[in-house]
Amino acid sequence: MSNKIIIAIDAMGGDDSPHKIIKGISIHSRTSDNVYYKIFGNKNLIDPLVKKFNISSELFQIIHTDKVVQGEDTALSAAKRGKQTSLWLSIESLKHDEAHAIVSAGNTGALFLISKLNLNMIENIDKPALSALWPSRKGMNVVLDLGANIECSSKNLVDFSIMGSALHKALFDKEKINVALLNIGSEELKGNAVIKETYQLLNDKKYSLFRFKGYIEGNNIMDGDVNVIVADGFTGNIALKTAEGTSNFIISELKSALSSSLIGKISSLINFKNLNSFRKKLDPRLYNGAILLGLDKPVIKSHGATDSIGFANSLKVCEKTIRGKLIDQIKQNIL
Amino acid sequence: MSNKIIIAIDAMGGDDSPHKIIKGISIHSRTSDNVYYKIFGNKNLIDPLVKKFNISSELFQIIHTDKVVQGEDTALSAAKRGKQTSLWLSIESLKHDEAHAIVSAGNTGALFLISKLNLNMIENIDKPALSALWPSRKGMNVVLDLGANIECSSKNLVDFSIMGSALHKALFDKEKINVALLNIGSEELKGNAVIKETYQLLNDKKYSLFRFKGYIEGNNIMDGDVNVIVADGFTGNIALKTAEGTSNFIISELKSALSSSLIGKISSLINFKNLNSFRKKLDPRLYNGAILLGLDKPVIKSHGATDSIGFANSLKVCEKTIRGKLIDQIKQNIL
Numbered sequence: 001m002s003n004k005i006i007i008a009i010d011a012m013g014g015d016d017s018p019h020k021i022i023k024g025i026s027i028h029s030r031t032s033d034n035v036y037y038k039i040f041g042n043k044n045l046i047d048p049l050v051k052k053f054n055i056s057s058e059l060f061q062i063i064h065t066d067k068v069v070q071g072e073d074t075a076l077s078a079a080k081r082g083k084q085t086s087l088w089l090s091i092e093s094l095k096h097d098e099a100h101a102i103v104s105a106g107n108t109g110a111l112f113l114i115s116k117l118n119l120n121m122i123e124n125i126d127k128p129a130l131s132a133l134w135p136s137r138k139g140m141n142v143v144l145d146l147g148a149n150i151e152c153s154s155k156n157l158v159d160f161s162i163m164g165s166a167l168h169k170a171l172f173d174k175e176k177i178n179v180a181l182l183n184i185g186s187e188e189l190k191g192n193a194v195i196k197e198t199y200q201l202l203n204d205k206k207y208s209l210f211r212f213k214g215y216i217e218g219n220n221i222m223d224g225d226v227n228v229i230v231a232d233g234f235t236g237n238i239a240l241k242t243a244e245g246t247s248n249f250i251i252s253e254l255k256s257a258l259s260s261s262l263i264g265k266i267s268s269l270i271n272f273k274n275l276n277s278f279r280k281k282l283d284p285r286l287y288n289g290a291i292l293l294g295l296d297k298p299v300i301k302s303h304g305a306t307d308s309i310g311f312a313n314s315l316k317v318c319e320k321t322i323r324g325k326l327i328d329q330i331k332q333n334i335l
Numbered sequence: 336m337s338n339k340i341i342i343a344i345d346a347m348g349g350d351d352s353p354h355k356i357i358k359g360i361s362i363h364s365r366t367s368d369n370v371y372y373k374i375f376g377n378k379n380l381i382d383p384l385v386k387k388f389n390i391s392s393e394l395f396q397i398i399h400t401d402k403v404v405q406g407e408d409t410a411l412s413a414a415k416r417g418k419q420t421s422l423w424l425s426i427e428s429l430k431h432d433e434a435h436a437i438v439s440a441g442n443t444g445a446l447f448l449i450s451k452l453n454l455n456m457i458e459n460i461d462k463p464a465l466s467a468l469w470p471s472r473k474g475m476n477v478v479l480d481l482g483a484n485i486e487c488s489s490k491n492l493v494d495f496s497i498m499g500s501a502l503h504k505a506l507f508d509k510e511k512i513n514v515a516l517l518n519i520g521s522e523e524l525k526g527n528a529v530i531k532e533t534y535q536l537l538n539d540k541k542y543s544l545f546r547f548k549g550y551i552e553g554n555n556i557m558d559g560d561v562n563v564i565v566a567d568g569f570t571g572n573i574a575l576k577t578a579e580g581t582s583n584f585i586i587s588e589l590k591s592a593l594s595s596s597l598i599g600k601i602s603s604l605i606n607f608k609n610l611n612s613f614r615k616k617l618d619p620r621l622y623n624g625a626i627l628l629g630l631d632k633p634v635i636k637s638h639g640a641t642d643s644i645g646f647a648n649s650l651k652v653c654e655k656t657i658r659g660k661l662i663d664q665i666k667q668n669i670l
Binding site for chain 1: 470486569570573575582
């Protein structure tokens with residue numbers, strides 16, 4: 001496949017698809033070279049859109065199916081009756097080595113289950129983990145697991161540390177990556193048995209990929225001194241969702257404060273440029289793209305509610321996982 | 336003790352004490368009637384401050400000690416050698432029915448351990464829980480446990496639901512209180528065994544004090560539809576700290592965006608009034624005061640780093656727990 005990379009895309013998942021998907025591909029294709037898109041979905045809907053958004057016919061292929069996994073399907077029902085759906089076919093193309101990675105904005109549970117059914121786990125990894133990007137004062141963190149595994153062993157958490165670091169390396173190519181375990185701070189009560197055991201395991205061994213920095217508390221996740229934050233899926237999901245809720249709450253309070261009077265409105269307008277740079281930095285579309293780690297091909301989940309810009313960012317994340325040799329990084333560092 | 340309430344205050348705990356403590360008492364005394372303050376600490380330091388802040392001598396009594404629990408003491412060492420410290424003496428005054436409740440801005444672990452050593456658990460409650468106020472779109476929530484118990488049984492979580500509702504009732508006197516269990520949303524993986532069991536217990540029984548509303552995810556904590564959010568201490572602490580970190584991150588990004596150019600600075604000034612109301616609503620001093628629930632007297636922890644306004648707010652919370660008959664509410668509703 002030389003330097004060209006091939007991304008399999010489920011064009012039918014998420015809100016407003018395939019419109020935002022095809023528009024997202026068009027945005028991504030303008031900033032990327034040597035990417036070929038295998039687009040799975042309804043040709044009758046997709047054809048007019050690739051024309052509308054001017055995507056060169058050399059850059060893509062449409063693999064037609066009119067079957068679609070619905071957002072409200074359970075993962076199991078989607079997997080059972082879904083062998084001709086755009087989601088299933090796009091993942092299956094990885095199994096047949098027809099693409100390097102897959103991106104979908106559709107049903108999360110179905111994406112993960114069908115990926116696990118079609119792809120192999122990387123050797124010596126027991127559980128796949130869901131990871132995502134999290135903004136910090138100094139750049140971008142990787143946080144995992146975000147909900148794939150409610151209960152984890154210390155072996156799982158060590159694996160997550162390696163996989164998360166490999167992802168950070170593939171995406172940002174930082175010289176030395178700092179890893180920490182998400183924990184609580186109370187002296188007497190620090191952590192449960194699994195976390196303490198993981199601490200020992202990570203502390204006793206030296207890893208070439210990352211430095212282990214011990215525990216981190218929730219209020220320090222965004223400081224930027226630690227690049228990869230590791231937790232079981234329950235804890236990670238609670239942290240992610242709470243951060244999301246807090247962020248939404250503050251932004252909406254801010255909006256209503258800034259528009260609560262005429263003077264407020266006018267000075268917000270004057271201030272538009274600055275507030276805009278603030279908005280940009282916190283734009284959730286920037287961080288769009290959760291990555292399922294542990295399988296032998298990158299599986300990227302775009303947020304279902306994102307728009308074409310968000311979807312283009314997932315494609316960028318996907319491209320980086322391939323070019324940054326995410327899977328090789330994991331294989332070389334896992335024991 | 337008629338309508339007069341007596342608050343025991345450890346004047347020596349936290350940063351900048353006893354200065355902020357005495358100033359906080361002065362602020363609180365100006366908005367409250369019939370409150371008497373028993374101030375435990377170094378009389379030589381406190382005396383000039385009560386004069387400086389003009390607190391009427393009828394409102395307080397200083398119980399002198401020059402022994403102090405340090406911030407860096409472990410709870411155990413503080414308890415072992417601490418029987419003459421301001422913290423120990425102030426808690427002991429509750430045991431002897433000389434005060435209705437205690438407020439300290441000092442060492443959290445020591446406050447809780449010494450409280451447990453001196454006070455009785457409310458009958459039928461196995462574990463005390465740490466609760467705090469959490470702002471929402473529609474007012475104020477109570478969240479617990481925030482770190483007192485890493486591992487909890489379903490019985491503990493049911494107790495927390497009752498105690499948290501009693502606290503909400505005492506503080507805000509809302510007609511009907513909604514309670515939910517903090518959980519993750521993934522369909523397949525919803526919650527661990529303890530959470531599911533607690534769901535059943537809360538769902539099967541009707542409580543007069545609150546309505547059980549099922550599960551809540553982290554991103555909905557601040558929506559305001561649920562008033563009391565229940566979790567084990569590990570999960571609750573992760574959520575609290577993550578919300579704190581996210582909030583600090585966004586506010587600091589906002590500040591730097593608003594001051595990054597001359598126009599930004601000027602229009603922020605014009606906008607000052609609106610931004611001020613925003614700041615006020617999110618001012619952490621408003622929510623200052625964690626409450627240890629389960630003991631037969633209210634134990635209030637003020638943040639160590641807060642100032643006199645924050646400490647005055649802890650005194651307000653303390654006053655409300657007494658006037659709202661927190662302990663009676665718990666006793667009447669616990670089984």
